[in-house]
Amino acid sequence: MTSESLSPAATQTFSPEPRVASPKERHLGSGQFIRLGSLFALLLVFIYFSCMAPGFSALSNLANIVEQSATLALLAFGMTAVIIGGGGDVIRGGIDLSVGANLGLCIAIYAVSEAAGYSDVTAFLLTLAAGLAVGALNALAVVGLGVLPLLATLAVMNICAGLELVLTQNMVISSASPLLAWITAADWLGLSVTSWSFIIIGAVMLLLVHRTPWGLRLQAVGGHREAARAAGLRVPAYRAASYLGAGLLAALAAILQAARLSGSSPGSGDILLSVVLTSLMSVVFSRRLLPSIGGTILSVLFIGCLINGFQLLNVSSYWVNGVQGLLILGIVALRSLSDRPGVA
Template sequence: MEQAVNALRTEWNRPFLIKYSGYAVFILAAVYFSFRSPSFLTAGNWINILVQSSVLGVVSCGMTAILIGGGNHVIKGGIDLSLANNLALNAAISAVMIGKGYPVWAALGAALLSSAAIGFVNALAVAVLKIIPLLATLSMMYLLQGVQLLLTENKVVSVSHPLLSSIANDSFLLLPIPLWFFIAVGLLMHLLFNHTVFGNWVYAVGGNRQAAEAAGVRVRLTLGATYVIAALTAAIAGLLAAARLSGSVPGIGDAMLLDVLLAGLMSAIFSRHAVPNMFGTVLSSLFVGMLSNGFTLINVPTYWVYAVKGSMILAAVAVTTTQQRSAV
């Protein structure tokens, strides 16, 4: 009895805001923006937030897969800095090929193959060659950035196609098409990582790679698969980005990198076990989208927006580390 009381007391002694910090920040930010801007709570604005969050949410699910499988080591942990530029390159390939008259299926197929190849190279570098993910994907990030600029000649590539227009502007069951993509990817990733043997393997590899290998898990294959899966989410997000932008815009990868990192890292705050997870990624993507939208509505300068997001990445890592230590 005394042990049960002590365990309960320990649980309640954990700071409330640490345990539920993600939800608290989400609510406080929404309340703040609603007071600062009368248009923030309108239905039209929230539809806009959901649509804006869709591209980010899809690719952030891929980042979360890598964070889960790579573990939380500060230097050697899982990360893919090339995901945002993978997305940008996909949009560029689709826009350039459609603009040159190629069939849309050929353009989208080439973009998908490009993403798969990028994911395979990252998987090879990290899982087989055992290069630190931070360095391997940083190199890939700059490589993709150069290829995109070469492909587009550092210009805006505008295209018009019925399929892209339909994805960007049409709705199904009262919800915009991009949101359905986000829902589908989020649901599939949640099922894959929480209700399959593969998902158990990924969490095992991220939790303790040596123990997972001793238990018979194919560590290299499992770890490499997360990079390929993440690359495929970048391909889907690239299609959504190309549809929303009606083509390709230079610098979109650099602009999205901070948001992708923030959404992936913040997912752990929406977990009682302080680990990255797909449900948390959906919430954190919506939060980042709400943050960008709110700052725009109240005319906050861009440099302050970057400062706030950078501080939130640091806070997310700090809170997650605190939660994990208290759980030990």
């Protein structure tokens, strides 16, 4: 039978229908486009400051960017782990607003311990214990008591800020311990101890969260909580571990920051806006629009380039805060639009 003898209805029956992309495929396509656009924006920022800011692209300045970004990176790694374990919804999912105040409190504890005559080892251990204690308090409030993460960590942030003021009386406390002197002076292959801390801890977090069974289970707990619970995963334990990890990283960041500041000074923990921005921005460097440690590393370098470039151009730091606020608003809006049904 030839095609001419077929009826129009039969011909329509045998004609192939166009394939419609699934919502998941549209989401992945949108994520890939956003990721490439973000990488292009990072490249444009680097090219702009290389042309406009004297000495920006020099190797010594690039190493300086890494060093300046180390404290932010460690705090952002902890925040990202909390967001991954709690889910993408930062209101009911996971967020830790206390990381900046935890940093300031840990710096104060280290400086006060040194001033009181304690050894480097004792002061270091007290600092780690303080960071873990704050993480445990967050875990108790969020996981144990079921308080919304936004409210629980906001309350803990104020507790940390108050304790820091009690310890320091809002005054500068100098510290010149051998440990801080070693962190400041030592270097290897042209990079300081602070820079190597960024690189090594970043690599460890990257492997831990994305290449180990524990990290994959943490992602499952955040992305599909009920399915993870049905599979036998201890969901509360994984969520609590993410807050404890954030507290530990805040304590390690405090040691690095104390070395940079030569002790404790008022306002040393005022870094929350940058931490939130880098953690949220990690999604735009991900193909699936999900928070990741790799995306956090790129976000930290992006913010580090902005801050360093503005400094070289003698632009007021107030503009940096404004730009960070706009970036947070844009990223949240972009994430919301990408999650809407029918948005490619």
